[in-house]
Amino acid sequence: MKTGTATLPLHGGKAPAWLFSRMRLMAREITLAIVSDRGPEEVLRRLSDPVWFQAFGAVLGFDWHSSGVTTTVCGALKDGLRGLEQESGLIVAGGKGAVSRKTPAEIESASASGVLMVEPQALVYASKMAAKVDSAGLQDGYQIYHHTFFATRKGDWAVVQQGMNDQNRRARRYHWLSDTVASYVVEPHNAIASQAPGTAVLNLVAKKSLPAQEVVTQLSHEPPDRTLGRLERLKQLVMPAHHAVELRDIHPDNLKKTFLSTYERQAENFEVLLGLPGVGAKTIRALTLIAELVYDTPASRSDPALFSYAHGGKDGYPYPVDREMYDRNIDVLRKAVGEAELGRTERLDALRRLARATQPAVGQAYSTRSITK
Numbered sequence: 001m002k003t004g005t006a007t008l009p010l011h012g013g014k015a016p017a018w019l020f021s022r023m024r025l026m027a028r029e030i031t032l033a034i035v036s037d038r039g040p041e042e043v044l045r046r047l048s049d050p051v052w053f054q055a056f057g058a059v060l061g062f063d064w065h066s067s068g069v070t071t072t073v074c075g076a077l078k079d080g081l082r083g084l085e086q087e088s089g090l091i092v093a094g095g096k097g098a099v100s101r102k103t104p105a106e107i108e109s110a111s112a113s114g115v116l117m118v119e120p121q122a123l124v125y126a127s128k129m130a131a132k133v134d135s136a137g138l139q140d141g142y143q144i145y146h147h148t149f150f151a152t153r154k155g156d157w158a159v160v161q162q163g164m165n166d167q168n169r170r171a172r173r174y175h176w177l178s179d180t181v182a183s184y185v186v187e188p189h190n191a192i193a194s195q196a197p198g199t200a201v202l203n204l205v206a207k208k209s210l211p212a213q214e215v216v217t218q219l220s221h222e223p224p225d226r227t228l229g230r231l232e233r234l235k236q237l238v239m240p241a242h243h244a245v246e247l248r249d250i251h252p253d254n255l256k257k258t259f260l261s262t263y264e265r266q267a268e269n270f271e272v273l274l275g276l277p278g279v280g281a282k283t284i285r286a287l288t289l290i291a292e293l294v295y296d297t298p299a300s301r302s303d304p305a306l307f308s309y310a311h312g313g314k315d316g317y318p319y320p321v322d323r324e325m326y327d328r329n330i331d332v333l334r335k336a337v338g339e340a341e342l343g344r345t346e347r348l349d350a351l352r353r354l355a356r357a358t359q360p361a362v363g364q365a366y367s368t369r370s371i372t373k
Contacts, residue, residue, distance in 0.1 A: 014068065014072070015068070015072050018323070019061055019321060020072070020075075020076065022061065022323070022326050022327065022330065023060045023061060023072065023073075023076040024076045024079045024080040025080065025330045026059070026060050026061075026076075026326065026329065026330050026333070027056075027060060027073065027076040027077045027080045028077075028080030028081060028084070029330055029333035029334050029337060030056070030059070030333060031043055031077065031080070031081060031088060031090070032084075032087070032088060032333075032337045033333055033336060033337050033340075033348060034046065035088050035089060035090070036337050036340045036341065036348065037340075037348055039089070040088060040089035040090045040152045040153075040156075041152060041156050041179075043088075043090060043150070044150055044151075044152065044156055044157065044158040044177060044178075044179075045158075045177065045179070047150055047158050047160060047175070048158045048160075048175045048176060048177035049175065050173060050175050053070075053073070053160065053173075053175065054069065056073060057069035057070075057072070057073045060072075060073060060076065061321040061326060070146060070160065070162045070171070070173050071095070071096045071146050071162070074092075074094075074095065074146070074148040074160055075095060075096070077092055077148075077150075078092040078093075078095065078148065085110070085115045085153070086115070089152050089153050089154075090150060090151070090152060090153075091107070091110045091115055091116065091150070091151045091152075091153070092148065092149070092150055093106035093107050093110070093127075093148070093149045093151075094106065094127070094147045094148045094149045095146065095147075095148055096145065096146045097145060097146070100131075100144075100145070100146060100147035100148075100161075103124075103127050103147060103149050104124045104127060104128070106149075107120045107123050107124050107127065107149065107151070108120045108124065110151075115153060116151070116153055116155070117153045117154055117155070118153075118154065118155035122155065123149070123151055123155065123157055125275075126149075126157055126159070126176075126178065126181075127147070127149045127157075127159065128275065129184045129271075129274075129275060130147075130159040130161065130174075130176050130184075131144055131147050131161060132274055132275060133184055133185065133205055133274065134161060134163065134174045135163070135280070135281060136204075136274060136279065136280050136281045136283075136284050137184075137185060137203075137204045137205045137274055137284070138201070138202075138203050138204070138205055139201065139202040139203075139204075139281050139284070139285065140163075140172065140201045140202075140203075141165045141167070141168075141201070142163025142164060142165045142170075142171070142172045143163050143164055143165070144161055144162070144163045145162065145163065145164050146161055146162040147159065147161040148160050148161065156178050156179070157176075157177075157178045158175070158176060158177050158178065159174070159175070159176035160173065160174075160175055160176075161173070161174050161176075162174070183271070184205075184271050184274075185204070185205050185213065185270050185271045185274060186205065186207060186210065187205065187206065187207050201301055202284075202285060202288060202299060202300075202301065203299065203300040203301065204216075204270075204284060204288065204299055204300075206299075206300035207300075208298075208299075208300040209299040209300045211297040212288060212291045212292065212297045212298065212299040213269075213270035214270070214297075215291035215295050215297045216270060216273070216284065216287040216288055216291050217267055217268075217269055217270050217273050219287045219290055219291060220259075220262035220263065220265075220266075220267055220273050220287060221262075221263065221266050221267075222263065223263055224256050224259035224260045224263055227259050227286075227287075227290065228255065228256060228259065230290050230294060231255075231286060231289070231290065255282065255283060255286055257278075258278050258279060258283050259283075261276065261277075261278055262276060262279065262283070332347070335347065336348050
């Protein structure tokens, strides 16, 4: 289900207006070219690939490795495709900070306006669960602050979201794709890309954590006082230094209200438990501790991470953005898409041949080494 993750250094600032206006146009034309050639589903597949996404940001002229590439590329796509939902077959919702919390409302608005051809409830659920899994199901030290939801009119979807770690000054990007959804809570990671793997990871969505998921769910059925009593007794234990889940971060008094709600709800499985309002990282961490130390059902500590990864970059790396070339390439793509709509596909055919000619070399480069900077 999840297709990958990228970890990037945190950079401040934003794209200057002269660059963002061009990024918006270039992102739109590239997307429309892909839609014209292979349909909107192919756009989702590519956006869900952390390597392609990083290359896309580089082509648009943004920094090749900074955290801002995620928010800026998603913002350029959302802005560039606004009003073209019928033509492109794509809906873009969400964004950074407070805008991310508007994702469900934007999905429902697209449905109400007739853009979506399916009921919005499943898409709203997918959006919420992707965010919940990456904040509570996989606790890797990165707090989600950006969430963009891409969907076709027929209901296929992809998510690109990003978390921030204030301690190591890095951001980690998470990619999701609906095509391979089997479970939200069992091995959702297909590839994780990271410069700086987390040192205190709790991975409840790993296959190794299935026994812990079952016990955690059963523990949520117990009366709160019994659960809190176990936590108090566990605080007397001396934990090994490498332990990823620390008791000092858990305050039982603050959890009582949440435990009461989980007890009243009696969740049928771990996915339902994870999706409950108010159930966040600390609730899951506390229940996991009890499951591990009392019932001997350890959760995975593995951090699914290895690093992945035109027109230049806004900070001059690898070279300053060539504005004249940028504008010329936007024009080439616009004409190629326009001609294809009229049945003349020579320009798009030429772009496809160029892609095929360069693909082996690019694939070999990514398969033989890890790019760490």
